[in-house]
Amino acid sequence: MPVVLREAWTTLVPDMDDRHGPLPPxxxxxxxVTGLVDAVSYLQLGRVFVANMTGNVVFSGFAFAGAPGxxxxxxxxxxxxxxxxxxxxxxxxxxxxxxRGRMLLHALCVETLCVLAALVVTLISGSPYDGGVRFALIVLLALGLGVQNAVSRALAVPDLTTTVLTLTITGIASDGRLAGGGGSxxxxxxxxxxxxxxxxxxGAVAVLHGHPTLPLVLAVAILAVVCLAARILARADGPWTLPVVKK
Incomplete structure (x- = not known):
């Protein structure tokens, strides 16, 4: 099996005795979930991200300069x-x-409640989302994704930050054998x-074709499934459950 396919397979179907056990999938x-909620925030809440904060820093610079939109x-x-x-x-x-299993479970419970609350707001208010509704959705979704990012950082599963892809994509090229690396x-x-x-x-297809609540419905569904898995894993015992010692 080619190395790339083997790496993909072991990410989707990991070895439970691996250092990160069942966490990669x-x-x-x-x-x-990150892609779904950022599709909602950027396309429906007015050029703002709730997960990718680098974009918001750049957008703030544009706004300071008076760029429209x-x-x-x-x-x-x-x-x-x-x-x-x-x-x-x-x-x-x-x-x-x-x-680490309990850590993930507790964080996901908070995140799921935040995204579920945002979904309820969209159902009650109806689109378009403007005024106070817009800012309520930004707050709820950004809160939830902030929790997700904090726990993913602590779990420290290599190359699976759940949000930032810049370094991930850089690594594909810079760590590869063409660049003289040992493997990307x-x-x-x-x-x-x-x-x-x-x-x-x-998320974008749903929004553009008149289903503005669908991305959040899917996000809540995915979070619920991951929460269920995390609840089972919170009772597990294995090397992957031990905290990562950061150097």
Whole structure:
């Protein structure tokens, strides 16, 4: 089997005795969620991201310069809510640090509640989402994704950050044998990029074809499945459950 396919397979169907055990496919599922919610935020809430904060920093610069179509308030609200979510995620991480399965479960419960609340807001208000509804959705989604990013950072599954792809894509090229590297782990990295692409694609198609709530419905469904898996894993015992020692 080619190396890339083998790497992809072991990411989707991991060895439970591996250092990261069953976590890789769950991180891929959360990456799909990122694509779904950012499709909602960018296409329906006015050029703002709720998961990719680099974009909001850049958008803030555009807004300061007076570029049309960019909202400084929306970018700042997203950044603030995301930071608050990351703070909450950090508290969860440090409280559950001894067991990575419990850490993931507790964080996902909070994230799922945030995204579910956002879905309820969309169902009650109806589209288009403007005024207070728009900012409520930005806050709820950014809070949830802030929690997700905090826990994914603590879990530290290589190349599966669930949000940031810049370094992942860089690694495919710079760590490959053509560049003189020992191997780029391209199989796992390509899956990560494909997961976000799939989420964004499905989310965008739904929004553009008149189903504005569908991306959040799918995001809640995925989070519920991952929550169920995490609940089972929270009772597991194995080398993967031990916290990662960062150097």
């Amino acid at each position: 769950l991180m891929l599922a959360l990456t799909v 960019f909202s400084l308030a929306a970018s700042f609200v997203a950044l603030g809510a995301f930071a608050a979510g990351a703070l909450a995620g950090g508290l969860i991480v440090h409280h559950s640090h001894a067991h 782990r391209a199989g796992r990295r390509i899956l990560s990029a494909a997961a976000m692409l799939a989420g964004a694609l499905v």
